[in-house]
Amino acid sequence: MLISVHPKLPMRNKAVTQQYYNDKLGFTDLGSADYPEYLMVEKDNIELHFFLFPELNPEENYGQVYIRVNRIDDFYQTLLDNKVRIHPNGLLENKPWGQREFSLLDPDNNLLTFGETLPEE
Structure with a gap:
């Protein structure tokens, strides 16, 4: 029986990645x-792992994680208050697939999408 998943994403600089995830997000x-x-x-029940890849070209990085969130509006506002840059094509909005989502890119262009299931109408 599967119980959890811990995505492994590339990072170019451990100190930069650590500072971003700890201070900004x-x-x-761990x-x-x-x-x-x-x-x-x-954070909460989410665990992310990163491996050093100093040669990574961020423009060619396709690392992606989808994280389910409760109270997404509150979380989004917290990130805005912390001056976290939201992806320009990933502002908080309701999606036709029944999710309220937003996205951001970390310092290595790993795409983090946060989503909360919309209540059924």
Whole structure:
């Protein structure tokens, strides 16, 4: 039986990635060991892992994660208050597939999409 998933995304610079996820998005470091080429962060029930890929060309990065959220409007406002740049094509809106979503790009152009299921009408 499957119980969880922990996406692994590329990062060019561990300190930059760690600062972005911790300071901007509210994640915290996971675990006490510090591996120079690996980073694990968590927030609520979400865990993201990153592997060092210094040669990564962000323009060619197709890393993507879809994260389900409760109270998406509150979370979106918190990110705006923290001056997190929302993807210009990913502003918060209701989608025809029954989700309220928005997206952002991290420092390495990993696409993070956050979504909450819309109530049925």
